[in-house]
Amino acid sequence: MKINVDRDACCGAGQCALLAPDVFGQDDDDRVILLDERPGPELDFAVQEAMSMCPTGVIWVDQNA
Known part of the structure; x- marks a missing residue:
């Protein structure tokens, strides 16, 4: 599995x-x-x-990568 944002x-x-704090963080602009x-x-x-909880749907997973 490979995660993309x-x-x-x-x-x-x-x-x-x-x-998922081990996978995602936020920069100074909260992105x-x-x-x-x-x-x-x-x-x-x-x-x-x-x-599933991301309001803008900017996270996706490639199961084949």
């Missing part, structure tokens, strides 16, 4: 950083920072939750 479209809500683009399977649920 569109930082330019991020609204800075921060749900991703709250739900998403991808800390780990290939987290282990133990973080699958947290990543899926972060992706």
